[in-house]
Amino acid sequence: MPAFYLIVITLGAFYLGYRFYSKYLAERVYALDPNFRTPAHELADGVDFVPTNKHILLGHHFTAVAGAAPIVGPAIAVYWGWLPAIAWVILGTVFGAGVHDFGAIVTSARNRGQNIGTLSGKVISARASTLFLLIIFFLLTLVNAVFGVVMAILFQAHPGSVIPAVIVIPIAMCIGQWVYRMRGAVLIPSIIGLVLLYVAIPVGQMFPIRIDGLAEMVGLSVRTTWVILIFAYTWVASRLPVWLLLQPRDYINGQQLLVALVVIFAGVIVGWDQITAPAVNPVAADTKQWFPYLFITIACGAISGFHSLVASGTTSKQIDKETDARYIGYGGAMGEGSLALAAILACTAGLGSAADWQTAYASFGAASGGALGNFVTGVGHFLSNLGIQAQLGASFAVVVVVTFAGTTMDTGVRLQRYILEEIAELAGFRALVGRTTLLTTLAVLVPLALALVPGGEGAGGKGFAFGQLWTLFGTTNQLTAGLALSVVSVWVLARNRSPIAAIVPLVFLLFMTSWALVLNLLEFLREGSWMLLVMDGAIAILTAWLIVEAVTALNRQRRGSAGAT
Amino acid sequence: MTAAIDSILPAGMSPRTRDGRGHRLILVREQDAQHSGSGCCGRLGERHTMLGRAADFSHSRAWMEHVGEIYRRLRIAHPALAIDIVDPRNTLWLYPAVWRCSAGAGQGLGWRLRQFVRAGSAAGAILDGEVLHVGQLPSARAVVDEIGLRLDLRDRDAIPGEHDR
Numbered sequence: 095m096p097a098f099y100l101i102v103i104t105l106g107a108f109y110l111g112y113r114f115y116s117k118y119l120a121e122r123v124y125a126l127d128p129n130f131r132t133p134a135h136e137l138a139d140g141v142d143f144v145p146t147n148k149h150i151l152l153g154h155h156f157t158a159v160a161g162a163a164p165i166v167g168p169a170i171a172v173y174w175g176w177l178p179a180i181a182w183v184i185l186g187t188v189f190g191a192g193v194h195d196f197g198a199i200v201t202s203a204r205n206r207g208q209n210i211g212t213l214s215g216k217v218i219s220a221r222a223s224t225l226f227l228l229i230i231f232f233l234l235t236l237v238n239a240v241f242g243v244v245m246a247i248l249f250q251a252h253p254g255s256v257i258p259a260v261i262v263i264p265i266a267m268c269i270g271q272w273v274y275r276m277r278g279a280v281l282i283p284s285i286i287g288l289v290l291l292y293v294a295i296p297v298g299q300m301f302p303i304r305i306d307g308l309a310e311m312v313g314l315s316v317r318t319t320w321v322i323l324i325f326a327y328t329w330v331a332s333r334l335p336v337w338l339l340l341q342p343r344d345y346i347n348g349q350q351l352l353v354a355l356v357v358i359f360a361g362v363i364v365g366w367d368q369i370t371a372p373a374v375n376p377v378a379a380d381t382k383q384w385f386p387y388l389f390i391t392i393a394c395g396a397i398s399g400f401h402s403l404v405a406s407g408t409t410s411k412q413i414d415k416e417t418d419a420r421y422i423g424y425g426g427a428m429g430e431g432s433l434a435l436a437a438i439l440a441c442t443a444g445l446g447s448a449a450d451w452q453t454a455y456a457s458f459g460a461a462s463g464g465a466l467g468n469f470v471t472g473v474g475h476f477l478s479n480l481g482i483q484a485q486l487g488a489s490f491a492v493v494v495v496v497t498f499a500g501t502t503m504d505t506g507v508r509l510q511r512y513i514l515e516e517i518a519e520l521a522g523f524r525a526l527v528g529r530t531t532l533l534t535t536l537a538v539l540v541p542l543a544l545a546l547v548p549g550g551e552g553a554g555g556k557g558f559a560f561g562q563l564w565t566l567f568g569t570t571n572q573l574t575a576g577l578a579l580s581v582v583s584v585w586v587l588a589r590n591r592s593p594i595a596a597i598v599p600l601v602f603l604l605f606m607t608s609w610a611l612v613l614n615l616l617e618f619l620r621e622g623s624w625m626l627l628v629m630d631g632a633i634a635i636l637t638a639w640l641i642v643e644a645v646t647a648l649n650r651q652r653r654g655s656a657g658a659t
Numbered sequence: 660m661t662a663a664i665d666s667i668l669p670a671g672m673s674p675r676t677r678d679g680r681g682h683r684l685i686l687v688r689e690q691d692a693q694h695s696g697s698g699c700c701g702r703l704g705e706r707h708t709m710l711g712r713a714a715d716f717s718h719s720r721a722w723m724e725h726v727g728e729i730y731r732r733l734r735i736a737h738p739a740l741a742i743d744i745v746d747p748r749n750t751l752w753l754y755p756a757v758w759r760c761s762a763g764a765g766q767g768l769g770w771r772l773r774q775f776v777r778a779g780s781a782a783g784a785i786l787d788g789e790v791l792h793v794g795q796l797p798s799a800r801a802v803v804d805e806i807g808l809r810l811d812l813r814d815r816d817a818i819p820g821e822h823d824r
Contacts, residue, residue, distance in 0.1 A: 153749040277794025344694040503737025
């Protein structure tokens with residue numbers, strides 16, 4: 095089947111979802127009122143609360159929610175075939191992410207722009223705020239671990255991409271100096287930065303960076319050495335002021351995201367590539383099955399809990415009219431779904447023949463360890479349809495993924511530092527409070543240890559339990575979504591509306607998450623992967639806690655609503 | 660005070676630019692939060708996400724508050740003026756908007772390109788497609804006075820025969 099058909103089917107389904115289902119949500123579930131005074135009007139201060147044009151806000155919202163995860167998850171999940179992957183992306187986006195992101199904006203806007211953490215404490219229970227903090231703690235630990243491994247795998251497999259990926263750092267720093275110190279206009283510097291970055295791609299091909307010698311010298315594998323180097327970089331980067339590196343990198347990342355989406359879709363259309371992956375890949379009985387693992391392997395791209403932080407953090411404070419929430423929340427979810435679609439296309443139509451695909455996706459370990467490599471190869475192929483050498487195209491894709499992953503790790507370690515401090519304070523462990531160096535070191539060492547944990551179906555059998563870490567990451571991301579959907583459900587019920595549209599994805603996610611956690615637990619126990627076992631067990635406890643909190647809050651609200659009528 | 664600002668938001672008769680459209684001011688400033696690259700796996704912006712407390716974005720916050728003051732004053736001084744506050748990292752909206760707005764100024768292509776190139780900065784003000792400030796903004800009172808003056812001039816310029824009287 096031509097890959098183009100998949101674009102038409104997916105975007106068509108998104109259109110129908112927006113046209114009909116989001117309309118139903120807007121009218122019947124969230125009961126949007128165009129005359130409701132949003133926090134942007136009620137609290138208008140021109141700082142946090144500003145009535146904002148919905149197109150501006152969609153731009154802010156979409157770029158804030160898009161990252162590398164909607165690429166990695168689908169790139170692994172096509173292991174079960176393109177049909178389950180795309181079906182989950184479509185159904186998850188239309189019935190999950192759309193409901194979740196849209197609902198988080200509306201619920202927050204109806205509560206004076208309060209964020210989801212505060213709302214969970216208010217709407218569910220005071221304990222839910224602690225639960226939120228703990229879920230985020232595990233989520234960040236896993237995020238940092240998986241992205242450390244992602245970058246190491248890419249650098250090892252594509253040594254030609256090291257120079258362009260590294261050169262982003264001084265480019266971003268120069269842009270930072272220009273924008274924040276010299277107070278200059280940013281368009282030309284950011285275009286120059288992007289051009290320099292793309293010029294560095296062929297330079298990187300000419301001078302590939304391999305660290306085999308260094309790895310041999312320190313007595314570690316190449317991948318382990320890369321992982322350690324990347325975490326060392328993250329330790330330093332997360333200590334820098336944000337204006338120096340993280341913030342100016344936004345100017346590059348934003349353009350990269352758009353360029354990547356355009357060239358992938360253009361490449362597919364121009365090349366008229368066929369999907370060579372099977373619709374459903376029959377996998378061995380003793381490996382991970384699509385049911386339930388598909389639903390936690392693709393989190394971002396189908397439904398991601400972190401979107402609720404963006405939705406309730408800044409977006410809800412700026413919506414001009416309550417009815418704009420549909421366009422921004424549901425539209426942003428569809429944007430993320432499109433990124434997942436791009437990843438699926440690259441990994442199902444960009445790898446060559448059916449036999450090539452079978453080799454790349456021979457096992458779950460190969461699929462997870464090689465996922466990003468497959469995405470990169472696929473994008474390289476699509477770019478070759480546009481007349482760009484495939485190797486250069488692949489380097490371009492590596493740079494896109496690595497800049498996103500690097501930013502994610504920088505952010506993740508900073509956030510983890512803050513959360514560790516907060517947890518230490520809650521636990522009365524004052525010795526950690528204010529100790530930035532120690533906190534950063536801890537925030538780096540824990541995911542580093544996880545990233546290096548041996549066992550499981552590692553990256554191509556190289557000893558990295560990447561697939562396991564990824565599914566655990568997906569689990570915690572879905573838990574965050576579960577928490578947000580619980581808040582939305584209780585709020586909808588409190589308004590005497592049927593919360594079924596939010597409860598169905600909530601129950602589905604919690605069921606799949608719990609099931610996958612139990613299967614993982616048994617597997618880790620069988621394999622003796624104690625570190626992962628502890629992690630999985632802790633997340634399972636949080637899941638049980640969330641289920642209890644959600645059921646209690648819904649029951650309480652249901653009784654309250656019944657008593658009121 | 661916020662309610663007072665809001666109550667005068669709906670514009671009555673709006674002054675017009677040369678091409679007959681209402682005046683539009685775009686205030687550019689960065690949000691005190693991370694904008695891209697991390698997204699579904701974490702986002703820095705502590706006061707918005709309840710994650711962390713350190714003032715990572717205090718420099719952006721200072722500009723946000725300054726722009727906020729300008730916005731509040733302008734809302735009172737020029738209730739009919741359309742004002743958008745936008746993050747310069749939102750390139751998909753900002754640059755096309757400036758290009759469209761500058762079309763109504765009746766200036767040449769070179770002028771429009773200059774405005775386009777100067778539109779994005781850490782803080783700025785763009786009136787009807789003309790970039791007034793790049794990177795720095797003077798005091799709120801000065802910005803409001805300047806915009807008032809420019810609006811007066813432009814409205815006079817837009818009414819046929821106004822200069823002859």
